[in-house]
Amino acid sequence: MTDGGLRFLMTTYNRLPVAFTHGRGAWLVAEDGTEYLDALAGIAVNGLGHAHPRLIKALAEQAGRLIHVSNIYRIREQEALAERLCALSGMEAVFFANSGSEANEAALKLVRLYGHQRGQPQAQTLVMERAWHGRTLATLAATGSEKARRGFEPLPTGFIRVPYNDIEAIERVAAHDPRVLAVWLEVLQGEGGIRVADREYVRALRRLCDERGWLLMIDEVQSGVGRTGKWFGYQWSEVQPDVITLAKGLGSGVPIGAILARGPAARVFTPGSHGSTFGGGPFACRAALETLAIIEEEGLLANAARQGERIRAGLARALASVPGVVAIRGEGLMIGVELDRPCGELVTMALQARLLINVTQDNVVRLLPPLVIDDNEADEIVARLAPCIARFADAARCAA
């Protein structure tokens, strides 16, 4: 690869030595013409795959008409999207931002304002071990990764960390800390290693929040918009949260984030209390509206559920006799394969097998393929990934 302008970029990423020129569906084509099967979808962003014809058409039409105005005017695309999101989620009011971190930052501001309005100026939010909420200062403080937080102190306060999937840990805090006003979690932890909250745990959280007057807030930035086979991950538990946040898959790559709220939480912000220059612009909202319409009309929720099962079952078969595979888990097309040791080099091995994947928490292979994959592509993901894992396990055993 030529050096290009890489040295002019701040080194926040260790980039793989590949650049893509175009894509179609679940496939990406590199500069040298090599085709890669995309099992990561821009980290859960490209749910419709690449270059979806209907999305392209809508975006071209919108770009030729109106990209940006300002939130000091009414924006029809924004109103239509808010109405649609509320219908799908059971929520009542939406604020649009431009990323997951920004949507989450709004959720944290909402808790604090909610506290002040209720005479609790020291509102605390319960957050989870291994949680990932973003890289702004407040969302970083809420994030569980010490590695991500290190060096960025002083961080905002107002968080109490508890173990995931442990209702008693939360009850213990509830018993002695009257400042708590919210519980915040991902119902499927993404960066945290594809960990799925027990449905009974999520229901118990809802009951506890009802008893205590706390807000149940769910970060659906990764698990939302069809990724798990339902519109939103919390819908597997059949509870209704008070606040959810969305981003990644919502705009199919056009940056957009959203916070959705209901009940008292929907009425916390008032004119002037929060805002965004770009948030909810006509172009981004059109991208999201079209994304939701395509997911619905192409039956992509059912497809995500079905292909997710197919991939998990395929991996379970192919890896049955491979030592060091600890667990294969997930929901829909949010899939993790946990190994018994750090396995970052699998990303490069998969790249050589023309498969795009990711490793999180050092030892969990993460798959987030586009929602549009078909049976053959699902099988192909397994056929390319399983031999890499088997070779990795072999090498690890030989080295031991």
Ligand SMILES: *Cc1c(COP(=O)(O)O)cnc(C)c1O
């Ligand atoms: C990616 C992610 C974020 C951060 O989103 P950005 O758009 O990168 O700011 C927050 N929460 C969860 C669960 C995520 O997966």
